[in-house]
Amino acid sequence: MSIQMHRRRNVGGTTLVIFGASGDLTSRKILPAIASLWDQEQLPEEFSVVGVARSPLGTEGFRNLVMRSASDWESIGSHIENFHYLQGDYKSISTYQSLTKLLDSVEQSRKTGKSRLFYLATIPDLFGPISMLLGESGLAQSGPSGVARIIIEKPFGNDTLSAQMLNSDMHRSFSEEQIFRIDHYLGKETVQNLLALRFSNAVFEPIWNRNFVNNVQITVAEQIGVGHRGNFYEHAGALKDIIQNHMLQLLSLVLMEAPATMTPDSIQNEKVKVLSSVEIPAKSDIATRAVRGQYHSGVINSDEVRGYNEERDVSPTSRTETFVAMRLAVDNWRWAGVPIFIRTGKRMSRRETKVVMEFNRAPHLPFTGSSARQLGPNRLILRIQPEEEIKLVFGAKVPGQDYNIRSVAMDFSYANTFRELSWDAYERLILDALLGDRTLFLRADEVIKAWEIVEPVQQAFADPDFPLYPYSAGTYGPKESNKLLQASGYGWHNS
Numbered sequence: 001m002s003i004q005m006h007r008r009r010n011v012g013g014t015t016l017v018i019f020g021a022s023g024d025l026t027s028r029k030i031l032p033a034i035a036s037l038w039d040q041e042q043l044p045e046e047f048s049v050v051g052v053a054r055s056p057l058g059t060e061g062f063r064n065l066v067m068r069s070a071s072d073w074e075s076i077g078s079h080i081e082n083f084h085y086l087q088g089d090y091k092s093i094s095t096y097q098s099l100t101k102l103l104d105s106v107e108q109s110r111k112t113g114k115s116r117l118f119y120l121a122t123i124p125d126l127f128g129p130i131s132m133l134l135g136e137s138g139l140a141q142s143g144p145s146g147v148a149r150i151i152i153e154k155p156f157g158n159d160t161l162s163a164q165m166l167n168s169d170m171h172r173s174f175s176e177e178q179i180f181r182i183d184h185y186l187g188k189e190t191v192q193n194l195l196a197l198r199f200s201n202a203v204f205e206p207i208w209n210r211n212f213v214n215n216v217q218i219t220v221a222e223q224i225g226v227g228h229r230g231n232f233y234e235h236a237g238a239l240k241d242i243i244q245n246h247m248l249q250l251l252s253l254v255l256m257e258a259p260a261t262m263t264p265d266s267i268q269n270e271k272v273k274v275l276s277s278v279e280i281p282a283k284s285d286i287a288t289r290a291v292r293g294q295y296h297s298g299v300i301n302s303d304e305v306r307g308y309n310e311e312r313d314v315s316p317t318s319r320t321e322t323f324v325a326m327r328l329a330v331d332n333w334r335w336a337g338v339p340i341f342i343r344t345g346k347r348m349s350r351r352e353t354k355v356v357m358e359f360n361r362a363p364h365l366p367f368t369g370s371s372a373r374q375l376g377p378n379r380l381i382l383r384i385q386p387e388e389e390i391k392l393v394f395g396a397k398v399p400g401q402d403y404n405i406r407s408v409a410m411d412f413s414y415a416n417t418f419r420e421l422s423w424d425a426y427e428r429l430i431l432d433a434l435l436g437d438r439t440l441f442l443r444a445d446e447v448i449k450a451w452e453i454v455e456p457v458q459q460a461f462a463d464p465d466f467p468l469y470p471y472s473a474g475t476y477g478p479k480e481s482n483k484l485l486q487a488s489g490y491g492w493h494n495s
């Protein structure tokens with residue numbers, strides 16, 4: 001099957017300014033995405049990149065880094081002259097004065113306009129200071145000769161208050177329309193497909209509600225541990241790292257009402273509405289609604305792996321959670337009374353992100369066989385990664401004289417169906433930001449709503465007496481996570 005390229009979209013001459021140019025995000029994600037977009041002819045010749053960082057790399061050093069990070073893409077060598085570097089302190093106004101001069105000279109030599117996209121690939125503590133200094137030095141202003149836009153990536157604050165402060169710091173220099181907040185899950189094709197599945201098919205809508213759906217389960221399971229990010233993870237934990245952002249995004253796309261149009265505000269309004277309907281549990285109820293765990297050593301794919309407490313940069317007595325399961329409720333007309341179970345963990349038995357809609361059982365089974373009595377409910381499984389598929393599970397008659405009914409599955413696989421090249425999330429999101437399309441980015445109020453949901457949980461977890469259950473690496477989390485569902489007659493869908 002030959003792969004089809006995407007049609008070219010109209011990015012005008014722009015300079016991408018990467019703060020944190022010598023860091024991990026730049027070399028792992030941003031530079032490969034740029035190189036791939038060039039390979040696919042999605043970027044014009046007049047596209048330049050200016051890397052800014054504290055390291056004394058120099059332009060040569062930065063170009064070497066670009067060549068190493070993007071060595072898998074053919075055309076990077078022929079564009080290497082488009083990369084420039086500025087060494088500077090992020091908190092000093094003189095860096096921004098030098099940046100203004102460098103941008104003027106790059107734009108003049110390449111005869112581009114003055115469109116600039118600032119990508120803050122730095123630690124989050126610098127988002128506020130950098131954006132304010134960009135504002136002070138006049139770089140945040142859009143004008144007739146070009147637009148200024150800024151990309152930041154989660155985490156957006158540590159709690160509701162710090163997220164509000166970050167929003168207001170950013171808004172001092174940039175309007176909301178200029179800000180592109182990345183949650184890379186929204187850049188995944190299969191996450192976008194949640195909207196296509198729900199809002200381009202008449203068949204699902206009538207059953208997508210409390211009258212037919214018995215419960216919803218969302219899983220983000222990872223096999224990897226914390227790797228070299230121990231330092232970061234000690235302050236984050238699964239709740240802030242995955243639930244506050246990726247999981248609540250998945251939840252809102254699965255449960256929101258249909259947007260009037262596919263414009264950013266239409267979609268974001270619906271996401272905010274559903275997030276506003278998520279019941280915010282009282283701190284005293286968290287113990288019966290949430291389970292947290294931490295992985296111990298275990299075996300994954302026949303390899304022995306160490307426990308979280310033995311990871312690099314992690315305290316041996318750390319009580320940071322690497323697993324969280326929660327029961328949520330969405331108090332609106334569509335979902336009242338339907339439990340929404342979510343869970344995420346590191347070092348789980350396999351990597352999988354999926355949404356399972358479990359439907360009510362048939363009201364009456366006229367069949368006598370025992371297999372019919374054991375028949376599971378209908379399920380719609382939306383698997384987001386690693387295999388991208390949609391599966392409908394239903395009962396079918398096993399061939400033979402008796403009415404033996406067994407659960408079978410109807411499968412749709414992305415890879416087997418489409419020939420189009422699937423874009424990496426960063427390619428898609430960077431291109432959208434260059435085009436000024438905010439559909440797949442988070443709006444300021446969405447971020448705040450998501451923090452309001454997790455904040456009481458965060459406070460409960462801060463109590464040293466809140467249980468932290470161990471689980472072996474290579475399993476599906478602590479058994480208490482099963483009890484959370486079993487207590488009300490439900491069970492995780494694990495296959």
Ligand code: BG6
Binds near residue numbers: 222241
């Ligand atoms: C990041 C988290 O946002 O998402 C990581 O900080 C996590 O801890 C990663 O591993 C998961 O992303 P993906 O695309 O591999 O599911």
